[in-house]
Amino acid sequence: MTVREGLLALLHEGPRHGYQLKTEFEAATGGVWPLNVGQVYTTLDRLERDGLVRITGAGESSAQKVYEITREGTDELGAWWEAVPAEDPPPRDELMLKVLMAIEHGHQHGLRVVTRQRTELLALLQRKRRERTAAGDTGGLAAELVTEALMARAEADLRWLDRCEAVLVEQQSNRTKGSK
Amino acid sequence: MTVREGLLALLHEGPRHGYQLKTEFEAATGGVWPLNVGQVYTTLDRLERDGLVRITGAGESSAQKVYEITREGTDELGAWWEAVPAEDPPPRDELMLKVLMAIEHGHQHGLRVVTRQRTELLALLQRKRRERTAAGDTGGLAAELVTEALMARAEADLRWLDRCEAVLVEQQSNRTKGSK
């Protein structure tokens, strides 16, 4: 999802102005995508340039531009909803990449990177668990779903890290055997 | 992980030239990061500009520049290994973002996006399972670990999608009740 697509989706609900879009975008993404306001305006410029949104000159109080989605915008948005985002190549993930690199090219750092990553994930899991039992509704639906996604992911990643560690220790024992 | 960091890690194993780095980078990332060769060279330029690598003028056959990591390069690489990549804000994920947006702002598209995403993930899972039982070793360690990471993720994501669907149908029933 690009900012562009996100803004289109929001504008599909009705005319909005830039600042409003910023806050709604952040709410909609459950806080995982904090957005610099400036970017909203530049993106809106591009959208306007491409004819996907237009400014409704609806006699405004002051310097407040209101944008609405055009027919073409709706079409592009529709196409985006329909599209299935082709996992080829698969989405890159920082954790995965770094651990991969550490295992085969990290030398003495390999194990440390893995265990540190695990500690981090465990901490995150605990934090989220506490958050969820304590809060309940704070932050809205999106934020709640994000928390759940993050937790599910973290658990999967933890299992994977265990696997990686196993590979690492096997690697080391092989190296020791090989050098005897 | 940036290309920059990846290249540093590879160069830490010893001097390399650009083309070689490309292939090794792709192998190291288990194929999840296909790299345009050009980018290797531009990145090497920047690394050289920043003094993290240097060209070993070691009397070469022809137009083949060989790069080696410098002291500063090793330092930066070390710092990267030590760093724990601060999940704040959490890594953005296309699947998560799109589903989130679809649920709250997708109108009639919401359910379709979720189910389509699930079909896609199930297909991926099956494909990977087949790959793994059939292949065994093809593609190297990195590729194997990537497959496992992808499968673990996919399973987690599937569970999350179920949760999302539940939210969606609840949402709809509420809307129906509300409009009676």
Next chain:
DNA sequence: ACGGGCATGTAACTGGTTACATGATTCA
């Protein structure tokens, strides 16, 4: 001789990020 893979590069573009400048409105 020529086609394919090895090898090096450049130019242009895209999307995201930061930092900054400006002014209006609101409310304590």
Next chain:
DNA sequence: TGAATCATGTAACCAGTTACATGCCCGT
């Protein structure tokens, strides 16, 4: 009055992506 928030914008930068141009070397 003065600070916070709302609101709009610009400039510069960074990293990644694509497309392209060039030439060498090796095997058929």
